[in-house]
Every structure is written in structure tokens, then in C-alpha cells.
Amino acid sequence: MNFKTTLVMLVLLAAIAGAYLWMSSAGPRGASPQESLPDTLVTGREFQSITIQQQDQTLTLENQEGQWWQTQPVRFPVTGETVETLVNAGLSLVPRKVFSYDDESATIAPGEALSTLGLEPPRATVTYLSDTGTHQLLLGTYSVAGSAYLQLNGDERVYLVDPTLHNAVLNADPKSWRPQTLPTLDANRVNRITLTGGPQDLNLTRAEDGWSLAPDGGERADDELVTRLAMMAQHLKPLSYVSDAPDALTQYGLAEPRATLTTADATGARQTLRLGQDADLGGTSVYATWSDTDEASPVVFVLPADPINELPRITADLLRDPRVVTASPGTIRGQLVNRVGRDTVEINQSPDGQGLAFVEPETGYDPDIQRASRWLTTLTRVEPTGHVRAPREAQAPIALIELRLTGGRSEYVRLYADRDGREDVLLAVRESETVAALVPSEQVAPLLAPVVTLRDRNLPDVGPIEELRLTRDDGEAFNFALDPQQGWLPQNDDFTDQWHADRFKELGDWVASPRVRSWTALPELPRGPTARLSLGQGKPAYVVNVDQQLGQRTDLPGVFRLPEVIAPLFGEEYRQKLVLPYRPDQITRVTLGIESNPDSPNLPPAATISRNPQGVFVDAQGNRFDNQAQCAALLNTLAGLSAKRIIPARLPEQRQPPIRFWELATDDGQTHRLQRDNLGVWSLNDLTFFIEAEDDKLLKQLDTAWGKALVSP
Template identity: 25%
Template sequence: MNWRTTLILAVIALAGFAYFRFFEMKRPSTEEARRLAQNVVNFDRNKVDGIVIKNGDQQIEIRRRDNKWRLETPIKDQADAAIVENLLSDLENWQKEGTIAAKEIDADKSKLAEYGLNNPKLKLKLLGRDRPPEILFGKDAALEGRMYVRFQNSKQTFLARQSVKKDIDKKPEEFRDRKLTDLTTAQVRRMTLKTPAGEMELEKKSDHWDILKPLRARADDQKVGDLISQITTAQIQQFVADDRGDLRPYGLAEPRGSITLYDLEPKKGQKVELGESIKVFGQEAKGQTLQIGSVPEKEKDQIYARFTPRGAVYTLPKKIEEILNTKPADLRDYHLVRIDTNILDRITIDAPGKGKAVLARKDGNWTIATRNNAPVDSGAVRRLIDTLQNERVTRFVEDVASNLSQYGLDKPQIQLTFSSFASENTAETKAGEQPFAGIAFGRAEGDNLYARLADEPFVVTVRRSLLNQISPDPLQWQELSIFKFKP
């Protein structure tokens, strides 16, 4: 065999392999081909970007935009994704249970009318690439739960289950999403709440919420999350009207209050202004505002509401109006201090005239820096951190302390400082100790003790017994084992 023959055979072999690879492997198996042949309609749901339902004179159009389903006709609103996806699933699994050939239909001109397929009232069209022909829905068959269907471009008629008909034979309102918003609680980064008592503004930084107005304070993450989830999980009871008309009948011309949620997370270095919207470098991200109106005369367990992103008036469960009773004190964080243990390297306990202990962490172990890095009882340090993180304020005494000596905080009896530590300069931090939280404890009054955080203006009270767990004596923190024996 010469080289030319060998080359020709190699080319033929490669061509055969390529054909098998790109054509034969893409062909459905015998079982798959049998299943596809039995389907009423075959399509790729990922290529479907719209659905048109004609029901007599009424037309419903649903479009997929930014991976979300929206009603476009006869009303504009967000569609119930679960209903749309269920329709597509039923279409994918819709099987033929009988076939009447086109020849048989042509032989008897009355057949189409008999099956209700001559000029049917109900039609379904999928929009998108490689879309199938429009599907026409005829009469119910004598066999229970079955009906006649055909494609617009063919007289061939199929007997199939009524599942798809039940999915589409609905009023436009039934395709509307009853979930108020597609925002999740975790996506919300900023919130404003306007009530008869005033305005509140909160912002989430990293993993924690802060109150910005009417005072700057830490917020309780759980309570803020619960408040937001009342909106993000709210279910619409009734679709009342669009919001372009007279809103006075619903108490929404001058709402009793409102809550606005923002899901934009500003990036470092970006300028952010908060008003009716958030502006970032010329871009604008409008918040989602829910306005609370009056109670309907007939449905006393509901309340009128307007949700601006959807441009409509709804009724929601009356319970949602409870958000208007929210006060700053309801959302404040009653935990004494937040300690970021991921960056905690040093704890300084300083009691003027009594002693000072500096606990330092290195390579995962705690030592006493003020006693030549003697080993520390790590369990005791963990208990201290846990105690402080779980300690709750018993009372907020003053939001702005004007006279610290009144509380013994001008000369605290003991101070705690929590710091990170870097051995050398980096792009993010400077070398040395960097305090990130501090607590000063003043005088005791009854069972309470006055306290104040270094970066907050408030004076609070905590349990007096808390001091029993904070010793400035380095010996109290030293590891109990004096000798370590080798086996």
C-alpha cells in the first residue's frame, strides 16, 4: 500500500469519525425518538421568549425579559413565573393519545367542525427561535379528560389530555404574580420608612444593618430582616386598579406611610446620594416603594396599597400596616458590642490603679503580652468574647452623653479595647495595633452598670455582674497547667 492510498484511507476515516461525532451522536436514541414522536409538540423551552394566548376576542401576551416573565397584553405587570413554567412543563410532557390523519379530515369536511377545530376560540402560540406552529384547541372528547387539538398549518388532529387547556384557559389576572416583589430579603441593602411619627433610614454595611436616621446607631439584623421580609414575602389579595387614576378612594393620594427598599450595593469609592432614588456615578437605581392606604369597606382584613414598580393598586393583608408603628427603638441592636473575631488579635483590659492585661493572639494561640507571652487559658478568652457578644443592653440612657462624669465614664473603672495587629505595612493596613472596638465601664447603680462604646455617643446600662468576668489581673488569664510532662 503506497502513501497516497494510506492518506486517502486516513481522510475517509477522519471524515467518518467527524460525521459520527457531529451528526450521529446528536441524533436521539431510539427510545428518545419514540418519545418525541409521541409528543403533541416538540420545542426547546430555553428558546421560548414569549407566549401568546388567544381566547375569543381576548389576547394575553407574556414575554421573557431579563430572565423574568412579564405580562404585556392586556395589562402590563410581572407574571407568575411558576404558572408560566408549569405551562411549559405540561407542553413538554403533552402526549398524543390518538391521531386522526389529515386525509380522513379531507374526506369528511364536517370533521373539523365536529372536533371544534374549524375556527376554534382558544389558541396558543410560542414565540422564539425554532418555534412550533400555533396550537388550536377544539372540543372536549367523549373520553373523560381528553380533547381535540391540531396545529394551525395542518388538519391532522390529535386526541390529548386537557392539562394544557386548563393552564391557558384563564383570565389575564390569573397570570399576574401575586407575590408583591421579586426582591429577596438578602438583596436589600438600604431602606427608608416613612410613618406618621417621622422618617427612618437604614443601610446594610457588610453583614450588618445600621440606623442612619433619625439617629446613627447599630440596628438589630434579625429585626430589620423580619421587617423587610414582611414586604418581600407579601402576597397580593386583590388586583384593584392601575395607579394612573384617582387614588383618593384608596387613601393613597396622601398615603399613611411608605417603605422603600433598595437593592443597590455601592462599590468602594463611588459617591452615593439618597433621595427618591440612589444615584451612583450618573446611574440611577430607583427604590421599590410600597405605600399604605386605607382599609376597604367590605374587606376589613385587607388594606389598600400601591407598589410603584408595578404601577398598580392592590389589597394586601391588613397586618402589613403594622410596619407603620415601627420606631427607631424597635430596630436598635440591644447587643452591647459587635466583635469581628476574624480580625481580633488583641484584647486590652485596663483598670487604672488596679492592673492591666493585654491578651494577644498569635498563630491561633492566646498569650499574655504583658507577661512575656505566657500561655493564656484559651477557654477563658473564648468565654469572655462569647459573653460580651451575647451581652444585651438593659437600657439606653442617653443618645448623646453631655455629662460623662454623671455616669462615672469620664474616668472609667475599667476599659476594654479590641484590636487587630499587623507586623508590617500592607496596601490595606499599617503596621502595629489597630483598635476597632472599645468599651468603657463607669459607675454602678443598683444591679446595673453604666457603659459606653468608644465609637458611639450613647450611654447604656448593662448587668453589674458582667464585671466579674473581666479581670485586669494577668494572672487570672494564665493557663492553669504549670508543668507539661512529656510521655
């Protein structure tokens, strides 16, 4: 490029720039420039509304108690950023130039000029209502100089201004003004919830004592679950906004929504969420509308399906509080149970707060702390299996319960028998509620059990004990005295060196600090083998059913269950009782056999074992036995056989046939007949007893071995 060409281009650029500057300063064609410019076109510190009119559509934004809403053509919240942009755009409108068509210097008609500038009619009208008044702006076209034309309503002048407001209004999509998170009510202040469209319509209300499924408070709801339900309508984050057309609700399944959730608080504020059809084939999103009134909003948006898709499946049973009482164990101070037609049991915390005490009827006893504590907290552990309508007033309860709590509060529960006659289920009804919990009978059985089951398992002290006498109905008697140095010592003269004093010491230690396993509901001790333990002159005695491990103390009403390690001590043989006080070499003959009876007429013959002069075991014909070791083992076991426990003689009809027998002849000319029945009971002459388990096992093995060869040794 030569110098001449460069010079020409520079001249052209200068001319164009000059023309641009002239045009921008000259204003629109035919207008007369005005020298005086206002400082700003919109003023105010607090704005109440902004209205935008474009062609046939009007958009109105209103500030309602600090929240900006779009109120025309639909009602829906808008973001604070949207309002801030529009307000700042208005406040920043400082005229760059101002022109007029009403003076003599104007060269064209005002109407023709305003139409050219997009002001007749205006492209948009923006009306601000602020604390300084109403400001209505008519927006025209953009100028070639990066500005835009604008008029004030009632002012014929045309202003050349920064295009920020034009950009915000003329290029805006109202959907972009919608919030990413919808406004919400405080879940802690919500006191009414309505859910429709699911398996059943739900109307929940909240009072001081919590949520209820019925307006009258007759069906208690689970506070935590209801709060979670209310939270489903909080902080909703639409994925996108899809429609504002009222006639489009049917298209999205919102004319008849799958579920409608309405929450309200004490101020009257409410919010309604409606769910339509799935927004995608995978069911991960759903169409919805939201409003702060009972009316459906036409604004349709898309929400994530989780967790709000659970709304159509929520039922009263899912929200019902399953607890029979709401009290926690730590708040319980007492309980009164009126077993209708029977008695009343009342246990309260002791005045010093350190224990529990009977109020009625067992005023003379202390309750067992562990059992009474569980009795007091029985209703807090009940787990209902379902709920039904509460019984009518015509059905009488079987128990009335008052659970006393801290702060002087109480909870009341009525127990009813099941209407269908089931014995494994009871009905529990809270005061003023219209539903009954189906309660497994065993879970509330302690509340209906006799009061003796709550007595302290530590029996009252009877003072120092220095002598004990144990007698049994088999005629056995054992006397022991307490020696300060050696403990309990036997006082009987016979077999003194063979007494089991260590076992009796266990019984003596228990008597010094008696603790039973539990109290029973039995009015008296069942019949059976008994033992009586006397504690000395002027003191009570224990009477024990040995087989059933049940006992009584003569100074106390009621029957208790003995500890498992103590009960056998009442049937113990405290001195060794020799059944056959002979040595093996003193036994001259043993005959083994099965005693005949009507049920076993055809029995094998008995086998006889004897010792010849050479000390060899032979049969009745003098034939030598091959199993000499077994013969010796049999005699060694029978010699010195002792009873572990003497029991009352059995009646003939109580014996179990067939019965094995061992007939022994001894060198003193005596004959002894030892028998064993199928229940392991042994007898010798008139003595009936049990032997040690090892002896019983060995004799049974030997008897079996001999039984296989009773005919041929």
C-alpha cells in the same frame, strides 16, 4: 317493548353513530381532506415566552432568569404550574385531521369557512417562543366530536386537535395564574432597606460590621431587628387577588400607601411592598401591592394584617442597636481608659492568657481578677435610656476608651458630660457615629473611679509573722506571740487567765493571708479612733480607723475597707476588764439618780438602797423595800461588772444629758460613781467603756423600774 320496536331503535342508533363518524372524518363542510399529517405543531425544549391574544387583551408570559412573569398588561409573577400547563398543552398538539380550502374540490369560500370555525377572526392567538423558533397558533371553536379547530399562522390548512390548549386559554382566569407565595430575596443578602409612610422615613444599609440607620454608617441598627424587618417582605402569602386595574389603587388606599417597604441586595434586585387600607372591618387583613421595581404594581391582593401592620409604626429608635459596644465579653482582651486631664488606666490579658495585668499606671500591683474582669466588661452591660445627637467637636470628652478584642480588632467609645448638666447621665458615643447613648452614670462609674479600686484585694505577703502588737489610742496594748503548738498566746503578765485568745487567733489568721473587702478612693485614712497592729521588727504595720472599718498598710499606698468580720477585732478587748471587782455582799450601799444639768433643773431625788444587819434591803430612812428581788438583781449585775470595750474618755461637751448614775459604797470604804449616757457609753471615774449588751439591757430595765419609785419605795 316488542321486538319490532327494539329493532327500529337499534337501526336509528347505528345510523346516528355512522353519521357522527362520517362527520368527524369528513371535516368541516366544503373542505378537502388531506392525507399527510405533521407529527406535532409546537416544538422546543426551552421556552422564553408565551403570548395570548384575545379580542382586545394581550397576555404575555416571559421566562426571566428562571422565574416566569406576566409582563403584559401588568408585571407580576406567575406559577410554574401555569406555565407547565400551557407548554405541555402546546407540545401535545398532534393533529387528528387536517383540511384545506385552497384546492379545486373545496365547495365554499375559505373566508366563509374560517369564520364558521371561529378562525376568522380567531377566538385566541397563542404564540410560543422556544429554542426552535416562534410557533403562533390560531384557536377556533370546538368541534362536535370532542376536538377543536386550530390553524398555524401562515398555513391555510385547518387542524382538528385535542382541546387541551383551548381549555387552558379560552376558559382561564389570569388571576388563577398568580402564585400563592410571592418570590423573595434572600434576607442574608439584603443590604438596603427603605421604609416610608411611618412616623419617619428610614433608609438602612448594611456593611461588613452590620446594619446602620444612616447611609454613612453613623447610626448602628440592631442586626436582629432589621433582619426581622426584612423578613416581613419574605414569603408573602396573598389570601386573594382582587384587581389588576391601575386606576383602582386609590380605591384600596394604595395610591398613597400607609407604608412602603423596599428591600434590595448587592445584585440590584429589589422588591417593594405597599400597604393600603384594611380589607375587613376587624382589621385582620389589609390590601397590598408588590413589585420587583420601584414602580407600584396595579395587581392588588389581600394579606394577613399580622405582622405587616406593624410597618407604619416602626421608628429609628425601635431599630437602633441599644448597645454601646457590640463585643461579647469572651472576645475582650484588654481596655485602655484615658480619663482626659487626669490619668490613664490600662489592663490587658497577661501574655500567658491565664490572668490580667496592669499596663499603666499600677505596674507594681496585680489587679483584682473579679473587679478587673467586671471593669473590662463594663461597656457590654450598659443599658442606655435613650439616644440624642452626638456632641459637637467643640465639647471635650471626659474619657476616651479603647476596648481591645480578639483578632487585633478594637472598639472605641467617647464619654461626655450631659449637655443639660445632669450628673446622673453621661453621653456615650461610638467611633464615627452621629448619635450618643444616654447612659446612667452609675453604670459607667467603674471606668472613671480611681485605679486603686481595681487592685487585688489579696494584699502582698510579708513573710512569716511570729509576733503581733495591737495598740490603740485609748492606751490599751496587747502583745501576742505565735506558739507552734498552741497558736497565738498573750504575752501580758496581768489577767492572763482572762484573755480572749480565740478572738485574737481570728486576727492572726487574717494577717497571715490578708484580704480586704475593697480599695477606696480615699487618699489617706480619715481621722477617728485608731488601732495599730505591728507585725514585728522590719515588717509593715496596719493602721485602722475602728469606727469606719477603714485601714492602711504602711508599705502600701491607698486606703482599703476591712472585711466586716475582721474590722471589730481591732477594737476588741482581748482580756476581761473588771470595772467593779466586788462581790454583791461587798456592796453596802447603792444610790440611784439622774445627774443634774442646766437642761434638766427639776429632777426627782435620788434613791438609796442599803442592806440592814438582817440582810434586808432598805431605803435611807430604814424603810423596807417591797421589791427585794429587784434590789438583789441590781447588786448582782453591778458586782463584777466588766467592760466589753474601753474607749477614749469623752469630753464634757460630748456627753448627752440627762445622765443616770449609780453611786456604790463598798465594805473597803471606797465610793464608786458609775454613769451611763443616752448613747450607751458608760464611765467609772476616768474610765470610759461599753459593757456587754445583756448587762446594759438588764441595768436599763432595773433603772427604769427604780425610776418610777424614786420617792416612794
